[in-house]
Amino acid sequence: MADALSPGSADGQVPPGSLAGAGPAGDGAAGDGGDPAGGPQAVQSWEKTRANLGEVLDALPELRRKASAREAGTRTAVMTLVMVASSDVEVEDFAASVRSLGAHHPCRVVIVRPDPDSTPAIDAKACLWQAQPPEAVGHPVFFEEIHLRVGGQAASHLASIVSPFVLGDLPAVMWFPWDLPDSSDPLLRLASAILVDTRDVGPNPSALAHSYRTLLELVNHCPVVDLSWVRLQPWRELLAGLFEPEHNRAFLPEVRLATVTGKPGPRHVLGGWLLAQLDLRAREVVLSDAKHVDITLKAQLGDETGTFQVHRDDSTRAVWATAETSGGTHHRQALPLPDDSLTAALSAAISNLRADRVWERALASAASLAS
Amino acid sequence: MSTTATEELPQNVLAEGLDTVKRAPPGVLVVFGASGDLTHRKLLPALERLSRRRLLPAAFAIVGVARTEMDDDGFRSLMKSAVPDAGPGWGEIIKNSIYIAGEYTHPDTFSQLQERLKSIDETLGTGGNRTFYLATIPEMFGEVATELGKSGLNEPEHGGSARLVIEKPFGRDRATARELDTTLHQYFDENQIYRIDHYLGKETVQNVLALRFANAIFEPLWTRNYIDHVQVTVAETVGVEKRGSFYETAGALRDIVQNHVMQVLSLTLMEPPISTDADGVRGEKVKALRSVVVPKPGDIANVAVRAQYDSGWVEGNSVVGYRQEEGVNPQSQTETYVALKLSVDNWRWAGVPIYVRTGKRLPKRVTEVALQFKAVPHLAFPKEAALGLNPNALVMRIQPDEGVTLRFGAKVPGQTFMVRDVLMDFSYGAAFLEETPDAYERLLLDAMVGDPTLFIRSDEVDTAWGIVQPLLDVWGAGDAPLAGYASGSWGPRAAETLIERDGRKWRTP
Numbered sequence: 001m002a003d004a005l006s007p008g009s010a011d012g013q014v015p016p017g018s019l020a021g022a023g024p025a026g027d028g029a030a031g032d033g034g035d036p037a038g039g040p041q042a043v044q045s046w047e048k049t050r051a052n053l054g055e056v057l058d059a060l061p062e063l064r065r066k067a068s069a070r071e072a073g074t075r076t077a078v079m080t081l082v083m084v085a086s087s088d089v090e091v092e093d094f095a096a097s098v099r100s101l102g103a104h105h106p107c108r109v110v111i112v113r114p115d116p117d118s119t120p121a122i123d124a125k126a127c128l129w130q131a132q133p134p135e136a137v138g139h140p141v142f143f144e145e146i147h148l149r150v151g152g153q154a155a156s157h158l159a160s161i162v163s164p165f166v167l168g169d170l171p172a173v174m175w176f177p178w179d180l181p182d183s184s185d186p187l188l189r190l191a192s193a194i195l196v197d198t199r200d201v202g203p204n205p206s207a208l209a210h211s212y213r214t215l216l217e218l219v220n221h222c223p224v225v226d227l228s229w230v231r232l233q234p235w236r237e238l239l240a241g242l243f244e245p246e247h248n249r250a251f252l253p254e255v256r257l258a259t260v261t262g263k264p265g266p267r268h269v270l271g272g273w274l275l276a277q278l279d280l281r282a283r284e285v286v287l288s289d290a291k292h293v294d295i296t297l298k299a300q301l302g303d304e305t306g307t308f309q310v311h312r313d314d315s316t317r318a319v320w321a322t323a324e325t326s327g328g329t330h331h332r333q334a335l336p337l338p339d340d341s342l343t344a345a346l347s348a349a350i351s352n353l354r355a356d357r358v359w360e361r362a363l364a365s366a367a368s369l370a371s
Numbered sequence: 372m373s374t375t376a377t378e379e380l381p382q383n384v385l386a387e388g389l390d391t392v393k394r395a396p397p398g399v400l401v402v403f404g405a406s407g408d409l410t411h412r413k414l415l416p417a418l419e420r421l422s423r424r425r426l427l428p429a430a431f432a433i434v435g436v437a438r439t440e441m442d443d444d445g446f447r448s449l450m451k452s453a454v455p456d457a458g459p460g461w462g463e464i465i466k467n468s469i470y471i472a473g474e475y476t477h478p479d480t481f482s483q484l485q486e487r488l489k490s491i492d493e494t495l496g497t498g499g500n501r502t503f504y505l506a507t508i509p510e511m512f513g514e515v516a517t518e519l520g521k522s523g524l525n526e527p528e529h530g531g532s533a534r535l536v537i538e539k540p541f542g543r544d545r546a547t548a549r550e551l552d553t554t555l556h557q558y559f560d561e562n563q564i565y566r567i568d569h570y571l572g573k574e575t576v577q578n579v580l581a582l583r584f585a586n587a588i589f590e591p592l593w594t595r596n597y598i599d600h601v602q603v604t605v606a607e608t609v610g611v612e613k614r615g616s617f618y619e620t621a622g623a624l625r626d627i628v629q630n631h632v633m634q635v636l637s638l639t640l641m642e643p644p645i646s647t648d649a650d651g652v653r654g655e656k657v658k659a660l661r662s663v664v665v666p667k668p669g670d671i672a673n674v675a676v677r678a679q680y681d682s683g684w685v686e687g688n689s690v691v692g693y694r695q696e697e698g699v700n701p702q703s704q705t706e707t708y709v710a711l712k713l714s715v716d717n718w719r720w721a722g723v724p725i726y727v728r729t730g731k732r733l734p735k736r737v738t739e740v741a742l743q744f745k746a747v748p749h750l751a752f753p754k755e756a757a758l759g760l761n762p763n764a765l766v767m768r769i770q771p772d773e774g775v776t777l778r779f780g781a782k783v784p785g786q787t788f789m790v791r792d793v794l795m796d797f798s799y800g801a802a803f804l805e806e807t808p809d810a811y812e813r814l815l816l817d818a819m820v821g822d823p824t825l826f827i828r829s830d831e832v833d834t835a836w837g838i839v840q841p842l843l844d845v846w847g848a849g850d851a852p853l854a855g856y857a858s859g860s861w862g863p864r865a866a867e868t869l870i871e872r873d874g875r876k877w878r879t880p
Binding site: 233234236237238239240241242243244245246247248249250252253277278316317318321323329331332333334335336352356357358359 | 380381383384385386387388389391394396397422423425428429430458459460462463494495496497498
């Protein structure tokens, strides 16, 4: 995918068909791009090196016009999703996930790859994708994907480049898969919401704490949605659900030990959540490294002890929630392993673009745990 | 530990921020008619999907009650077989679930039920929350409710809840519906009774509320000042299938018009509610239904058409006529098609006729409400330039391909000035490609949560019966003509006449 914007012919027009997996081959009409298993299919594409933005903007209605000549369809978009990629690998890794999202939340997708060290120019490509609604009922959905590789100084002025592509009247969601923007970045002024992912933040505790504090500055601009927090929601729901029965609820203020295992990002955020919500002391939250997330709470209520656990069991491919008290109550609940794909997390995140004060408190506490 | 009043419990601080999704509280769902087809085909799969979506609590059990002899393990096997590809959570719910075999009229059945519910409350912590779902034949609704009341199961325990869920038909006519209500109200308050019309569980029916009241541009036009007439179409391609003997006792008026059509109509006609809570919406719906003019017996021949399908071709298949269907009387007078012209006496709708048609074996499965706007007061173009132009229409498609279409005029490209109709089309499924919950899932969850908004209140049922009762009386007397229509057509000629004499015509959906 990253090589798709390699220099083309002398006039800067890349010969059709040179895109590597980004769009259809041949005359720019429907080809073999997309997921043969029912995912979005590329129907029209356009690309140019050293393009000006006007050319890209002109290309978009042209793609729709050509597509309409072949099959009736209208552009559908519920938002603009801007992904700011810091490397070609990121573009390669994430573009397909973003595209799959089109089958759930048709967006205008703008993928920007700033590359300040390369030649000052914008290489662009635009592709029109088609997704079929579920059960083949209704009309196909057409959505646009625009790739902009920005070289030279312009890479530091992305807001001016992205702005013309943001659809009016609809939310604009900025996704930063890896590098977090500075809170003064003008790009953030275009954002209705920001997507980040704290799952893969580094193992270094000081780096973790720094990332969390940076994120907490971003929430002053607009809602920030953490894909890792979204993925952890089933764990949080299951654990909270264990305290719905009255008998178990009484143990909640009496929790004196919370153990969270997992990778550094998830275990810190969950540990921070428990620290903040249960008003625990830092030494009552024990974090340890593991491949998967497990949470155990231990509580003492008078003579009774209670253990409340949410853990993943690969043998049953399920997440189990169990509550046991020495008084004899016992609850078990199981859920299929949640879909932890990037597309699923993105889809869930953009379904609920709002500030999450619980996450913010969890993050602040996670920063203190990591410090 | 003894249970304490809810207000003394500490807050579940871990649930903070997770309230954007509606989830059932700890509780027990008691299904009467647990060995029947509705339970196996609809309820159990819907419950499993709720569990898979993390909407059921850990402290949850199903108690099956039916006359069929079966033990707990038998019921658990039935639960398993109802959802062959169930997720792991279903297994835990199955383990918690039990079965009681017994007559619905026998006090022993209910004393057993009471004991076992108490035991579940103690072991599982279900907090005395009980939802009684009556998946029995409608004739048993009153009996079961009465026995529940006699055994005290209608009274919420330990600060819990006791709710009764029944599904249409609610009576055969206004008198029997009132009898049923009287019986139910003997032991259950109205706020404990959840009457299901699964049409209201459909996302797109609820979307009528969103379209009307979340948008400022439609509501000002939604009046007699701009709307010429309204057409409601509920068309099915299927015949009576294996339900011939049931359908003989129902007919299209009872089966569709009294409930589904009246629900869709009330959402279309209602005034803006002050809130979308249960009383806000249901109060306005009832007001709208009360504004519908009840046809006078002497007018029925002019405002209503009933008909029965003959043989014909539907979707490429040759099909038999209604009287040749299995379980149907060869001399049957039961209608499979109804067309009505209704009028509404209120400030908003006075003078706007509402045309309703519903039928089986029509050419296309479609449910829609079309608002036909008035023509422009003066057409500035030559008549020939606007031959392809019709008044604007806003169509709410409820199923299939749910969405909204607005018809308006646009210039045909070219040197000459020609105007013709174009459609601006919003397809619900194309903007939101998410999987939507099935109507039973939605309604079961709402009943367990205690949100009655999408359930029908007693006065709604009564008012809806009041509108159709004169038709039932006149048609039941056997004097009214029963037209025939070819399967695969849009209905009898008499239905065309009904609307054409007002200078209008039926839409082709």
